[in-house]
Amino acid sequence: MAETHEGQPLLIVGSVAFDSVETPTGRADMALGGSASYASIAASYFAKPQVVGVVGEDFHAHHMARMRDHGVDVRGIECMPGKTFHWRGRYHEDLNNRDTLETALNVFQHFNPSIPDAYRDTRYVMLGNIDPTLQLSVLDQTRGATLVGMDTMNFWIDTARDPLLEVLKRVDLLFINDEEAMQLAEEWTVLGAAGAIRRMGPKYVVIKRGEYGSVLFGPDLTLFVPAVLLTSVVDPTGAGDTFAGGFMGFLSRGGTLTRENFAQALAWGTVMASFTVEAFSVEGICNLQRPAIEQRRQQLLDMVRY
Amino acid sequence: MAETHEGQPLLIVGSVAFDSVETPTGRADMALGGSASYASIAASYFAKPQVVGVVGEDFHAHHMARMRDHGVDVRGIECMPGKTFHWRGRYHEDLNNRDTLETALNVFQHFNPSIPDAYRDTRYVMLGNIDPTLQLSVLDQTRGATLVGMDTMNFWIDTARDPLLEVLKRVDLLFINDEEAMQLAEEWTVLGAAGAIRRMGPKYVVIKRGEYGSVLFGPDLTLFVPAVLLTSVVDPTGAGDTFAGGFMGFLSRGGTLTRENFAQALAWGTVMASFTVEAFSVEGICNLQRPAIEQRRQQLLDMVRY
Numbered sequence: 001m002a003e004t005h006e007g008q009p010l011l012i013v014g015s016v017a018f019d020s021v022e023t024p025t026g027r028a029d030m031a032l033g034g035s036a037s038y039a040s041i042a043a044s045y046f047a048k049p050q051v052v053g054v055v056g057e058d059f060h061a062h063h064m065a066r067m068r069d070h071g072v073d074v075r076g077i078e079c080m081p082g083k084t085f086h087w088r089g090r091y092h093e094d095l096n097n098r099d100t101l102e103t104a105l106n107v108f109q110h111f112n113p114s115i116p117d118a119y120r121d122t123r124y125v126m127l128g129n130i131d132p133t134l135q136l137s138v139l140d141q142t143r144g145a146t147l148v149g150m151d152t153m154n155f156w157i158d159t160a161r162d163p164l165l166e167v168l169k170r171v172d173l174l175f176i177n178d179e180e181a182m183q184l185a186e187e188w189t190v191l192g193a194a195g196a197i198r199r200m201g202p203k204y205v206v207i208k209r210g211e212y213g214s215v216l217f218g219p220d221l222t223l224f225v226p227a228v229l230l231t232s233v234v235d236p237t238g239a240g241d242t243f244a245g246g247f248m249g250f251l252s253r254g255g256t257l258t259r260e261n262f263a264q265a266l267a268w269g270t271v272m273a274s275f276t277v278e279a280f281s282v283e284g285i286c287n288l289q290r291p292a293i294e295q296r297r298q299q300l301l302d303m304v305r306y
Numbered sequence: 307m308a309e310t311h312e313g314q315p316l317l318i319v320g321s322v323a324f325d326s327v328e329t330p331t332g333r334a335d336m337a338l339g340g341s342a343s344y345a346s347i348a349a350s351y352f353a354k355p356q357v358v359g360v361v362g363e364d365f366h367a368h369h370m371a372r373m374r375d376h377g378v379d380v381r382g383i384e385c386m387p388g389k390t391f392h393w394r395g396r397y398h399e400d401l402n403n404r405d406t407l408e409t410a411l412n413v414f415q416h417f418n419p420s421i422p423d424a425y426r427d428t429r430y431v432m433l434g435n436i437d438p439t440l441q442l443s444v445l446d447q448t449r450g451a452t453l454v455g456m457d458t459m460n461f462w463i464d465t466a467r468d469p470l471l472e473v474l475k476r477v478d479l480l481f482i483n484d485e486e487a488m489q490l491a492e493e494w495t496v497l498g499a500a501g502a503i504r505r506m507g508p509k510y511v512v513i514k515r516g517e518y519g520s521v522l523f524g525p526d527l528t529l530f531v532p533a534v535l536l537t538s539v540v541d542p543t544g545a546g547d548t549f550a551g552g553f554m555g556f557l558s559r560g561g562t563l564t565r566e567n568f569a570q571a572l573a574w575g576t577v578m579a580s581f582t583v584e585a586f587s588v589e590g591i592c593n594l595q596r597p598a599i600e601q602r603r604q605q606l607l608d609m610v611r612y
Contacts, residue, residue, distance in 0.1 A: 259612070264612070
C-alpha cells in the first residue's frame, strides 16, 4: 500500500487506457495509461481522487489495483463489454516528437460519463483531455464546484472548436501546452495566447512548456516554475496528465487561490511529472515515498531561489 | 548621450558587422550587428566595455558613435581596407528558425585580433562567437584575467572541434544554447551536457534556452532564470550576444562569484536580451533609461518569487 492521503476529494474524468510505447531505449506493451490514470495516481499524494472513466473486459483486477492501492476511488470506472482504449505510439530519438501508430478507442468510443451521485458535489473537478462535448456533459452533472480545471489538445482545437469554446466559458483553469495555446488563441506569443484564452473564459491558464517548465497566468498574476532537470528521460507519455493531477490534487486540499498556493501547485505538478517521465507507464509515480518527493521539490525550488 | 557606467573594464572580442535581416513583419538593411556590438552596448549599462574587432572602410563615424555614445571604448576596433563583415538572413514565421542568405566575411576574413597593450591586464574578458583559433590567440595576449567567458556556435563545433576544446580548457565560463550544448557534449539532456562540458574545462556553463530562459551550472550550483514574456518579438538577432554582454558586464563590476551575483548576472543578461529582440539591430538596447530596465527586471523576478 502506497503512502496516500485521506485528503479532500478531487473528481477526475478522463481516459483509462492501455498504452504500447516504443522509445529509443525500450518499450512497454499494454501498460496502464490514459489521462485519468496518470492524473489520479499523481493526485493521490495530496488528495482523494475519484475517477470517472470506462474500461473493457480486458482490464483486470491488478490494473485497477494500481489505482486503488493509491487510495483512488475507482467506483466511477465503468466496465463495458469489449476492449479497453488502446494507444500505440513511437517516440523519435529526441523524445520531443512521437508518431501515433494505432488508436483503438474500443469501449471509449461509447463513453458517456455518468457522474455517480456521491461525486456530484465534489468541489474540485479535473476534466481530462477528452471530447469537449463529454466535458460539457460532466459539467452539467456537477453541482457548485469550487474549482474546475480542464485539459485539451490540438485534436479538439482542430475538430471540435465550438464545443471547446463552450467548455472554456464554464471552467476556471485551462492546462495547455504552448503550441496548442498559440493555436487555440491564434496568437504568436505565449503572453498573447494566455491573454486571449483568459478572455475566452478561464480565469487561470497554465501553459506547459515541457522540459522548459510552465507558466500560470491569472488576474495580476504570472508565475513561472522550471522543469526538474533530469539525467535520463525514459518515456514522456502522461507527463501533462500527471502535472495536472499533482497541481489539482494539491489545490483540492483547500485554502484560497493565493499566489503562494498556486506556486506550490505548480511545483508539485512539476515534481510529479518529473517522476512520470523517468519510467514507462505509471511506474514512476507508483509507491513514491514522501522524502523522495520532497527532495525533488527542494531541488526544483533551489534553482530559482536567488 | 546614453546613461552609462564609468564602471570596471570588460574586454570584448568579437565581430562588428552589418546585418540585413528580414522577418515576417519587417526588415533592416545594413544595420549595425555582430557579437561585439550587441555585447558591448548591453555591457555598457554595467561596465566599461573595451571592444577588439575589425571593420571596413564602409563603417562610418555614425556607426562607431552608436557604441561610443554608450561609453564603449572603441580604440581596439581596427579599420581595414575593404568592406565590413555582412550577414544577410531571413527568419521563418515563428522566428525560431532562420535561413542565412549571405555571409560576406570581407575584412573579417583576415581578422587577427591584436589586443592593445592597455587592455591586456583587463580582469574580465568576453570571447564572442568567433573562430576558436582566434579565441586562443586572444587568450595568449591577455595577462591574468579573473574571469573569461566565451560563446560559440554549431559551426565551430562541426568544423573546429579541436581548437574549440583547447579554448574550453582555458576559460571559466561557456555561454551556449541547449541544442549546441548537447551537440558539443554528445549528450541527450541539458543536465548531462552541462556536466560533460564542465569536465572539458569551464567551471561554469550557462545554457541558453531562448524564449524559455537560461540555466547556469557550476560547482554545487544550478540556477535558472526564465525569459521575459513579451507581447511582440521583432528580431531575435543578437539576443545571445546581448545576454552574454549584460551577464559579463554585471559580473565585471567585481564582487565574488557567489550564487547571488550569478543570479543577478543571469537576470540582467535576460533583461537586456529582452530589449534586443523587441527591435531590429541594436535599436532595442540603445539609450535605455534605468527605470525601464529596473522595471523589467522586477517583472522577471516576480515570476519566480513565490
